[in-house]
Amino acid sequence: MxxxxxxxxxxxxxxxxxxxxxxxxxxxxxxxxxxxxxxxxxxxSSNDQASFLPASAEATVAQDWQAKFRDSDEIPAVIVIEGADALTPAQLGQAAALKQQIEGLALGSTVIGPIPSEDGKAVQFIAPIAESDQLRESVQELRDLTADAAPEGMQAFVTGPAGLTADLVSAFAGIDGILLLVALGAVFVILLIVYRxxxxxxxxxxxxxxxxxxxxxxxxxxxxxxxxxxxxxxxxxxxxxxxxxxxxxxxxxxxxxxxxxxxxxxxxxxxxxxxxxxxxxxxxxxxxxxxxxxxxxxxxxxxxxxxxxxxxxxxxxxxxxxxxxxxxxxxxxxxxxxxxxxxxxxxxxxxEPELVTGLEGQKGLWRATGSLVSRRPRTVWIASVLLLVAASAGVLQLKANGVPQTDVILTASNAVDGQDALARHFDAGSGSPAVVVVDEGKAAQALETVETSDGVGQAYLLAPGSVPITGAPGTPSAPDVREGKVLINATLDYAADSAEAEGVITSLRSELKTVDPDALVGGVTATALDTNTTAQRDLAVIIPIVLVVILLILMLLLRSVLAPVLLVLSVVLSYGAAMGVSALVFNHVLGFPGADATVPLFGFVFLVALGVDYNIFLMSRVREESLKHGTRPGILRGLGVTGGVITSAGVVLAATFAALGVIPIMFLVQLAFIVAFGVLLDTVLVRSLLVPALAFDIGPTIWWPGKLARPEGAATSPRTPATSPR
Missing domain, CATH: 1.20.1640.10 (Multidrug efflux transporter AcrB transmembrane domain)
Known part of the structure; x- marks a missing residue:
């Protein structure tokens, strides 16, 4: 038997x-x-940008102070009603009656408005909405009401922080269902093709x-x-x-x-x-x-x-x-x-065929690839490096300094349209003021500084009983004082999520420090500014840490120093190429205005960590084969037996990350492209050509200082170009 x-x-x-x-x-x-x-x-789950800031950020500290001036958590919805011509007295009357209807929804505290625009073609209301899990439903309720009650021939929009947040939540609404169906469907099709x-x-x-x-x-x-x-x-x-x-x-x-x-x-x-x-x-x-x-x-x-x-x-x-x-x-x-x-x-x-060249028993694509690597190793790896370096040049066009919140959502958005309408008729920062916190004794001087600052439309001290997230125009005779501090609300001339508004915040912070060294400037714009600044700092700190950690793991796995260093360098070069190509695609193909400041860091962590995965799969098998047959035959043998599975794995991972593109959020679409393209680049070029060719060119020394680098460590093989018996 x-x-x-x-x-x-x-x-x-x-x-x-x-x-x-x-x-x-x-x-x-x-x-x-x-x-x-x-x-x-x-x-x-929460999608509040401010909650993701570090506790030490100025915008976070200002937000904590701002909370002390209100008795409830509310977020402002800005309602804009506009027409092609100046509003008639009858239309103004209809708009005035709308205030009571909005308050009848009982979504929050007192509604401010109607506030007519200078050109007479629009009015706005500021309706605070209590923060809750039902924010999206509350905003939709407000939109339904204003759309039905708006004067004939006029359009109504609900925007501001509440409207934008609601639309952002809606964009994520399909993340559990659609995303998983697309990802699993793509993976299933690929696996069917691979395994039949x-x-x-x-x-x-x-x-x-x-x-x-x-x-x-x-x-x-x-x-x-x-x-x-x-x-x-x-x-x-x-x-x-x-x-x-x-x-x-x-x-x-x-x-x-x-x-x-x-x-x-x-x-x-x-x-x-x-x-x-x-x-x-x-x-x-x-x-x-x-x-x-x-x-x-x-x-x-x-x-x-x-x-x-x-x-x-x-x-x-x-x-x-x-x-x-x-x-x-x-x-x-x-x-x-x-x-x-x-x-x-x-x-x-x-x-277990006895290997002479390492190509014995192989056929098809991976035999051809191994043959190319063995015949022209130096030409292959140098050409691969030059190609990656050329692609990396596109990084110079990467605009990862953050994007306006109105550009984050890639589908039609009532809030984004409302921001455009708001900018046409009012101070663009209406409903999302900058919030200044100063000592009570410096209030008058600080208010004067804010009012005269470039880019500020109007500013006012918060009065007792006012809505602290929106304020009320006019300077009160007795400002609201909490723990020796007062609040100044400053409406900016620019949209709260614009680069120009961030420039105003930077200037305000600098000017106010001369009035009150402890002055704080917060609000929506300051939150975005501090987020971008912190993201840049994170990029500089975390990248070296990740590289060192990965290097140490590879050294332990491969019992070598030289091979891990070269593998990490290859993946970093692949990351640079992926980011370079992505920048060109974002700017010239997809027409994105920029990229979120966290995109480079997330792209780095995923591409480097996952890219090293495939090198681990390859080089661990190469080491296993090298112990039996020698380094150069082991390289070709390892490449041949892992080629199909690693390529399949790369295609699967690229397909799953590409599925993120179905969520209409710019950050996720950009991350989807970066990782999907980067993984394919790493799988097809770096792992299939660059790494094997470089290792083959170096020979046993690639395992230095491990035992495989020494003649007694493994069988040796001639350096002559490899050909396999037919």
């Missing part, structure tokens, strides 16, 4: 069936609890979905306990990251499992062999991404800091899914998972 079959018969039942079944049922239970939690994420099987893609997708359910459950718990801040942005990134990472790890495991099935008829033995072979690279890959993401905890920007543990939790769940659930499914399915293209048992003499 075949000894392999006898071994199969001796496999204990608990190992063949009970443990896999327990693992599958455990994951079913996790998914059963985590799945319904998707619908509850809104309970612990139905069961295997379903098993891989099931692993990804269950890992996401576990991640959602974990993140929900952390947010509920107040450990992290969750936003629609980080929620979308979490979903994509978990699906992409879990699928990548699953592809690597499945490749080793398929390979093991060609060596044995015992599916349990094949499962364990594949697990042992893939455990180290999957763990190293996951650890790299996890630690890189946790480096975001060094960020001063709370939104970045929050994404770190959120995304890291997702990768942890992806790792557990790929190393427990997927092997359990493979143990239960065995060869049937690959039906109808079931892997056949390869005769023992053909399993």
């Amino acid at each position: 075949n000894p392999t079959l006898r071994h199969s018969d001796r496999t204990p039942v608990w190992l063949r069936w009970i443990i896999p079944a327990v693992l599958v049922f455990t994951w079913l239970a996790i998914a059963g609890v985590g799945g319904p939690t998707f619908g509850r994420l809104d309970e612990v 099987s139905l069961l295997l893609p379903l098993a891989v997708l099931l692993t990804s979905v269950f890992a996401l359910c576990a991640a959602i459950l974990l993140v929900f718990g952390m947010a509920k306990l107040g450990w992290i801040q969750l936003s629609g942005q980080s929620q979308g990134i979490l979903s994509i990251l978990v699906i992409g990472a879990a699928t990548d790890y699953a592809l690597l495991y499945v490749a080793r499992f398929r390979e093991a099935l060609t060596h044995t008829t015992n599916r349990t033995a094949a499962v364990l062999t594949a697990w042992k072979a893939s455990f180290e690279p999957i763990l190293a890959s996951g650890a790299t991404v996890i630690i890189a993401l946790l480096c975001l905890l060094f960020s001063d920007l709370n939104s970045n800091k929050a994404l770190g543990p959120v995304a890291a939790a997702g990768i942890v769940c992806s790792l557990f899914g790929a190393l427990t659930l997927l092997p359990a499914l493979m143990a239960l399915l065995g060869r049937a998972a690959f039906w109808p293209f079931i892997p056949k048992l390869v005769p023992a003499g053909e399993r």
